[in-house]
Amino acid sequence: xxxxxxxxxxxxxxxxxxxxxxxxxxxxxxxxxxxxRVYVAxxxxxxxGRVGHVDxxxxxxxxxxxxxxxxxxxVGEPGTFDDxxxxxxxxxxxxxxxxxxxxxxxxxxxxxxxxxxxxxxxxDGGDTFTRxxxxxxxxxxxxxxxxxxxxxxxxxxxRWRMWYVGGSAWVDVxxxxxxxxxxxxxxxxxxxxxxxxxxxxLSFDAGQEFGLxxxxxxxxxxxxxxxxxxxxxxxxxxxxxxxxxDGIEWVRRDxxxxxxxxxxxxxxxxxxxGAVLRSAGGTFLxxxxxxxxETGFGVAxxx
Numbered sequence: 001x002x003x004x005x006x007x008x009x010x011x012x013x014x015x016x017x018x019x020x021x022x023x024x025x026x027x028x029x030x031x032x033x034x035x036x037r038v039y040v041a042x043x044x045x046x047x048x049g050r051v052g053h054v055d056x057x058x059x060x061x062x063x064x065x066x067x068x069x070x071x072x073x074x075v076g077e078p079g080t081f082d083d084x085x086x087x088x089x090x091x092x093x094x095x096x097x098x099x100x101x102x103x104x105x106x107x108x109x110x111x112x113x114x115x116x117x118x119x120x121x122x123x124d125g126g127d128t129f130t131r132x133x134x135x136x137x138x139x140x141x142x143x144x145x146x147x148x149x150x151x152x153x154x155x156x157x158x159r160w161r162m163w164y165v166g167g168s169a170w171v172d173v174x175x176x177x178x179x180x181x182x183x184x185x186x187x188x189x190x191x192x193x194x195x196x197x198x199x200x201x202l203s204f205d206a207g208q209e210f211g212l213x214x215x216x217x218x219x220x221x222x223x224x225x226x227x228x229x230x231x232x233x234x235x236x237x238x239x240x241x242x243x244x245x246d247g248i249e250w251v252r253r254d255x256x257x258x259x260x261x262x263x264x265x266x267x268x269x270x271x272x273x274g275a276v277l278r279s280a281g282g283t284f285l286x287x288x289x290x291x292x293x294e295t296g297f298g299v300a301x302x303x
Contacts, residue, residue, distance in 0.1 A: 001241075003259040003285050003300035006062050008266050010054045011296025012042045018071055019052060020045050024293035025150075025214065026286035027088040028277040029098075029126060034058040035065060036279055037126060038286060039072070039088040039100070040297060049085040050074050051102060051129070059281035061299045073100065073120055073129045081106050081116050081136050089117075089214065090153045091126070092191065098122040099191060100129050101151045101162075104136060111170050112177065115149035116140065119192060132192060143197035144168055147181045150214045153191065160188040161247060163215040163226065166198055171210055173233050180210045183228060185248055202242055202250045208232040212240065216275045217247065226250060227257070227285070229272040237272035239287065259285065259300055266295040 012019040019042035027039040035058045041049035050071035057063040076082035082104025090101040100120045107113050117138035120129035138148035144166035151164040167181030184198030204212050211231035219225050224244040229237050241257035242250040262268045267289030274287040283302040289295045 001256060001258040002303045004303050005259070005262070005267075005298065005300045008289070008296050008298040009038075009056060009062060009286075010040075010064055010067070011266075011294075015067065016069060018042060018044050018050050021047075022049070022293045023054065023296045024049060024288065025087050025089060025103075025273045026275055026288065026297040027091060028275055028284070028286050029091045029093075030058070030277060030279055031055070034280050036061055036277060036284075038297070039091065041085065041087040041293075042071075043085075048075060049087050049105070051086050051088050051100070053126075056299075057281070058279040061279075061281070061284055061286075072122075072127065073102065073131075076104065076118075076131070076134060080104075080134050081114070082118055084113070086118070089150050092153050092155055094155050094191070096123075098126045098129075099153075101137075101153050103149045111146060111179075114140070115147045115179075117149050117151045117164065137192055138164065138194055139196075141196040144184075146170065147179050152214075152216050154217065155191065156220065160191040162186045162188065162194065162198075163201070163217050163247075164198065165211070165213050165215070167211070173210055178210060178231075180204075181213065183212050183215050183226075183250075199248070201244075201248055202226070202228065202252065204230070208234045213237075214273045218276050219247075222246075225276075227274040227276060229274070230254070237270045237292075239271055239274050259287075266290060267298060 022043040024041040051073040052068040055066040085105030087103040116136035145168040147167040165181040183202035213229040230240040244250040
């Protein structure tokens with residue numbers, strides 16, 4: 001495949017105190033009118049993220065229609081798993097409601113932070129979300145101590161399926177401590193209750209790589225595709241691609257991902273956190289660029 005970059009779409013520029021910078025981990029949702037709502041984390045001056053949205057044209061997602069003036073989901077109460085940030089990763093429409101899976105950020109002492117998965121629900125079409133509970137739906141477990149996060153969730157004919165990243169190690173990368181994690185798989189009867197440990201379905205290569213993050217899965221019926229972020233010591237973040245007959249057993253096809261960093265500009269050093277959505281205008285890939293979304297998110301179209 002080959003993606004044609006259309007350019008940067010949006011970066012926060014202080015339109016509100018909670019939206020001082022970034023537009024982190026774009027999570028698109030097709031709206032009833034054919035346009036696209038992209039949920040992102042917008043960061044305040046202390047680099048604490050809250051979930052907002054950017055609405056764009058479905059036939060030309062470079063054209064911004066609206067930006068949320070208030071967070072659709074704020075941080076959690078002091079001491080909870082998401083008291084230092086909330087980052088969207090997946091929205092599931094089910095039973096007339098919208099369910100948001102998000103990363104909860106909590107700072108640590110001996111390690112920098114912990115990342116676990118929360119869940120919130122919207123009954124107003126995705127304009128606001130309310131937590132279903134104040135604790136994670138993916139909580140710390142013996143096999144996944146520090147990271148159970150970046151969940152992509154689907155409900156396929158009543159079968160709730162999740163691809164996420166999990167890990168129990170921090171490693172030294174170029175003199176900095178970083179979490180190490182792989183892509184894992186879970187199933188749930190209701191989307192809220194999940195097993196304590198997932199099955200590893202995609203692992204990073206030994207050597208320069210130390211993590212595979214933010215999986216995003218499309219397809220069904222014998223052919224599934226996954227886009228994910230490859231984290232390595234020599235290149236930083238790049239996008240990867242894998243294929244599967246069942247969504248469980250995956251084969252990496254990174255040479256077919258069809259997109260890389262630009263020669264210069266907002267995505268010249270890093271490209272990551274991709275999410276794919278088809279609308280009337282084509283099949284679009286939303287993604288972050290340099291410095292983990294500090295330069296905003298952009299879009300590419302599948303040729």
